[in-house]
Amino acid sequence: PFQSLLFLTKATIQESLISLRNKKTSRRAVESFQVLMQFMGDQPKPRGKDEIELLYELLKLCREKENLRDEIYCQAIKQVTGHPRLEFCARGWSFLSLLTGFLPPSTTLMPYVTQFLQDAGRSQELARSSQKHLQQTVKYGGRRRLPPPGEMKAFLKGKMLRLLLVHLPGGVGYKTNVGTFTVAAEVLEELCGKMGITEPEEVQEFALFLIQGEGELARPLRPQEYLNNVLVDPKTSLHSRRLGWETRLHFDNPTYISTHYSQVQRDYLQGKLLVGAQADAQVARLAALQLVSRTQEAPPSERDLLAYLPRLLQGQVNVAAIQSLMDQELRQLQGCSAQEAQIGFIEAASQLPLFGYTVYVVLRASDLTLPRPSLLGLNRQHLILMDPSSQTLCCSIALRDLQQLHLLSPLEAGRPPALELNYGSADSPQTIWFELPQARELQYTIAFLLNSS
Template identity: 65%
Template sequence: MFTVAGEVLEELCGQMGIRDPREVEEFALFLIRGEGELVRPLWPHEYLNSVMVHQDVSLHSRRLGWETPLHFDHPTYIDTHYGQVLRDYLQGKLMASAQEEPQLARLAALQHLGRAIKSPPSEKDLLAYIPKPLQWQVNMATMESLMGQELRQLQGRSSQEAQISFIGGSGTRGLWGKGWRGLPASLALGNEAGQVPEVSSCPALLRPEATSQLPLFGYTVYVVLRVSKLVLPGPALLGLNRKHLILMDPSSQKLCCSIALKDLQRLHLLSPLEEKGPPGLELNYGSADSPQTIWLELPQAQELQNTIIFLLNDSTSST
């Protein structure tokens, strides 16, 4: 039996209780090669038997769009979204701040409760609950004290309630609508009009210290080593969704650049500038009267190019 990617995606979404075709379109199947390397999103019409021809190839589903309301009314839905957001958070891709210790402690406590562990967290556990780039920037004694306070306040919370709270529940509409620290409301979750998704079927006792408050929530994030137009003290974070591509400086947590996908004219993959260095991606954008160019250097340049093309086609087909 020949199966296309779109059918598999519909089945996966059905297992999460997703019935709205618009929400199904916000997910994509990625082809993975080797040690978890994301290669590219699959087009809905692609036959799996034509791409699954190598032993080291597998598939991974990911939510790329977050415009439709989140509805935490199905266990698989909760697990899937929590897993994706948690991975991005712990890798430092949502851009949490070491200075926001109460928020880090809250999210650490929610992770611990999300594991349904009754015993107090060990020091090793606590360290693992903190985003990797921040682990050596926080005061562990302070974090241990704050996390203890949070666990006492959250006593009685179920593992699923903790996972929902980690993502964000009631009250997050106002947070998203305001944008976040230099990220305009029009870019919050990449919505052109600044509209943000509602979160339904959530416990009313949720607090705003959630990952949905972080600047790159709702984006697929890449670490960019060099950018042609920016002089930064370290790598930048590139956020990509169905409307925008943005670049942020993790050290200052400020927005450096924003490009609407509809303004992109051409994408060109660049060879590495140095031997054994990462490839690059050149973006031509803007109007004919005011053309602009920017290039990015990152290991996942080809994946980024493929994902942008996928999102551009998705945006065109849905309008």
Template identity: 65%
Template sequence: MSSPYAATSPTTTDSIAYASLSTDSHSYTMQEFALCHFRKPQPALWGSMGAPGPTIQSLWPQAPIKESLISLSDEDTNKQAVESFRVLMQFMGDQPKPRGKNDLELLYELLKLCREENLRDEIYCQVIKQVTCHPQPEHCTRGWNLLSLLTGCFSPSATLMPYVIKFLQNSGSSQELARNSQEHLQRTVKYGGRQRLPSLGEIQAFLKGQGMRSLLIHLPGGVDYRTTIQTFTVAAEVVEELCRQMGITDPQEMQEFALFLIKKEGELVRPLLPHEYLNSVVEQDTSLHSRRLIWETPLHFDNPTYITTHYKQVSCHPHPGLHAAYRSLDPGLQLANEPLPGWGTSKPPPSQDMLNYLPKPLRGHVNIPIIKKLIDQELRQLQVYNSQEAQISFIEAVSQLPLFGYTVYVVLRVSQMALPGPSLLGLNHQHLIVMDPCSQKQCCSITLKDLHRLHLLSPLESEGPPGLELNYGSADNPQTIWFELLKAQELMHTIVFLTDRGLPSK
């Protein structure tokens, strides 16, 4: 049987509760919540204090409870509530610890119990009750440590939320852990809380006040950026920090950047969703890389770091097939506008170097003297540029090319299409296209908003590449297409990131 106390999930209104909550000290007190939702007090619960009602501000239970604080009609949930209070008292030092269990294990047991949604409000109330007017400061600090972790992992229900906020606000002026709990709860309301509980080692470091850790972010062009994250830092916060370093203040433009998680030697490559907690995904065999993934906001060259970062991403594009497609449009023009590695700026490069730089299908169809002349002209013009002016010129030139702004993958085979060889798959925030790299002809276009499901396919042949199946179209005209490519899993994760609609994937 369900409980008459309906614990609801946090809604979008919770995120503005901090700003709109009344400052009246008599509003949203835990005593008012207790009067509305707690069971009637029993002598065994309130001991010798003789309170006439469940006044949480003035009572501190000295013995384990025999029933849940909140009126819960489900018997199993009530038993779990009684057990959680017993574990809470053991962790805080108010009751003897069971043999063979330490503080860390008791704390982890409480966090695991909070996975049950119908127990979260109960445990919130239990912890708040124990830290209110606790006579022993050391025991009280243990309770606050738990509350700080609890607020970072789980939100209370919409019913309890304003009371918890008010309690933390009233306690924050004199209690650092209360202020930390406020910050953690704000982040949980905004990002959803940590779906994976912190590890035992992470919890231990948190309890010791060592929750901060250094994190290395690899930027385009081999540049590294080191930052510091905490137990509940999410990907969006680090992306915002990186954007501020580039002088980006527009929230819309910030959303066009992403952190990519790379596991081992590229075994897994995927963009992190903004709400993902970094300590839940970053492990010893992973690295984080940052790059711009969406190119909708007009580029602006008003910050040196912004210019250099974009130049390095564009000039060091990770997909060789993209450069091949660029140059096949007009080899002479593109060579004249693209910096060539290892070449000086005083004279044109040797003919052999230019031939090696060209895509193989074009090497027999270019006029080397003409290309040398174009490069010589370009190099003379570059001599009057400073470094950043040259970088801006290059970015502007490349931005005019057909696949600029796309994440490009080399596709080996496509269902329903007969292409002469590997083709290029371009993906941006609006659609997915397939292009013949030689003719530049667009063979297929799928709008991302029309996607319904993604399915990762096993290799069709032994030791062959995997595939990705896409279901799209309308209910009256459903369509299916699959692509065979080495980076099928990365493509799937990137599509999910760009759509941000939780597409079914497998």
């Protein structure tokens, strides 16, 4: 019985604590117990091995030999129970705290481990952290990849948290502390909490994007990904943005308003929210709302006004006509606060054809009848292609109809890669490819949306 195991042993065990049918596995169990005692300090370390190497040995054994996992859980619990040396006992608890964050015990042992941690947690802080780590492992699957030695050393010294910078739209940085077992979902929940977002359906509409270098690779992190597993390269950075727009927008929090405004404004200025060259009044209103959002008193010159227009429109519109219309809009907006102008901008932009989509510029497609270039819009339901000149919908594919995605190497020297989509039914299979610089990001984002819907 489990309770009979909870007695400290000062000597190495001669057989496994739980019944193991395989003699070789039982022998490995005896060896692992000796490694645990060496790590805790109850026995001298082997020559040439330090505590980190011993720790790796134990964790690798648990990861590679599933039939030894319960045994090593029992061994750790046995050695922290009633240990007279606080320093050695703390080392045992450190190991248990790490183990619970990586791999859970079997469903048979789980109730006993949970009860043990609850009882010990009344007086032992590391027992409480072990309990939290185990709950995370059950919820998110455990951190399978072992941390680098530097992180392991910091953990043993009690330095479990580190500062993380998340880049928000508009160039705003958000700082938070992440631990050894923090997952993307926890940081997203925290970020959304700052924006007053508490409903799980709306939280799920946001994603953390991992960006390498100067944007060579951007991919959304799955909610259950452990951040310390992916943030190993100093050239990587985390960026947050909204991917889904199905939940009704609510402007009841200043951080919510400014974050959404920055994302929508960036997409608008990059030409990802279609607005026609003939829509002078619409463009003038959006320019005026941007001006008031910046609390800029004096109207801009014709040259400065271009900064408030989408890049693609700058050479196509009559700037003098737009400035005249904008002056009228500014008179109507007198007394409007910067925050009210930001809300007004989001509401006006929400009427544009590609609002609510993540937009990519496609240079060409396998279907030669499609315009070149065209805008590809992606949301949780559809992938669509639009002609940026006529704003005509040229192609629509339901994500549920996608069968496979293939990243294709550049079709010609000097060209970007392409993404091939296989979709449709078994009776009527169809294939199309799109050539675009962000082909890999598009592949990752489609996969993310499929898995989260």
